[in-house]
Amino acid sequence: MKVRPKPFPAPRNLVATLAQGRTILRGAWFLIRTHKLVAVAAIGVAAFLFVLMLPHDRELLDRVHIWRGEAAGTAQKIAYFLGTMGDYPTYNLPLAILLWFYGVWKKSRAWRRVAVACFLGATLAGLFDDCLRLTLGRARPDSHMPDAFYGITYAFKGGFQSFPSGHAASVFGTAMALLVLEFPLGVLTTLYAVAVVWARMELERHYPSDVAVGSIIGIYFGLMVGYGAKILRPRPHR
Secondary structure (H helix, E strand, C coil): CCCCCCCCCCCHHHHHHHHHHHHHHHHHHHHHHHCHHHHHHHHHHHHHHHHHHHHHHHHHHHHHCCCCCHHHHHHHHHHHHHHHHCCHHHHHHHHHHHHHHHHHHCCCHHHHHHHHHHHHHHHHHHHHHHHHHHHHCECCHHHCCCCCECCHHHHCCCCCCCCCCHHHHHHHHHHHHHHHHCHHHHHHHHHHHHHHHHHHHHCCCCCHHHHHHHHHHHHHHHHHHHHHCCCCCCCCCC
8 A cells, every 4th residue: 555645744833823923914904994093193193293393304313413523433333233233134023033933942822923913013114114215205314415305216216215214113113012012022122213213313314204204103003013913803893
């Protein structure tokens, strides 16, 4: 009798993680659909801050540079480190992977869910942010171009992706999701998110209005994902 080889089983943890990701996305979408006022409030706050800060962006950016002389060089080095390490591929993604492996090591489904929420919060915020900055084409402060929105024609060129800040959106997307699901870790990541936002302004890669709107995008999607992860079986209101 010919024995058929058994198919190679997919790793159980990966399959479970995909299922968790689907559940979290369903929960987040459920909250987005049933709490439209939260989205309206986020848009309203972002629009208000943008209109309020836009005429004073250059003045506010100059006030960020509070260090002078040798201290200014040190601040630049710290900002460069934070800005480089606070990017999506160097911070958000590795952090989610690290938390996932920790959950596998501890055999904890809860920690794997935290890792998935960490990943989704940053990813959704970053994707939404990219849709705006790759369309509006605002010149970066260090591009030596007049502060203006040059449109999609320039948006894919270097130096024209200032508004809103992608770093701010992704780091706050991760921080808010963790703040909901794992509060102590969320506090640390929130403080780090604030440091990254400062670094991007210190390096003159973004205006204050860029990081303000980017942060609100990250906060909104991070909270939706964080609370969505707590909804095991989202169901519409009757």
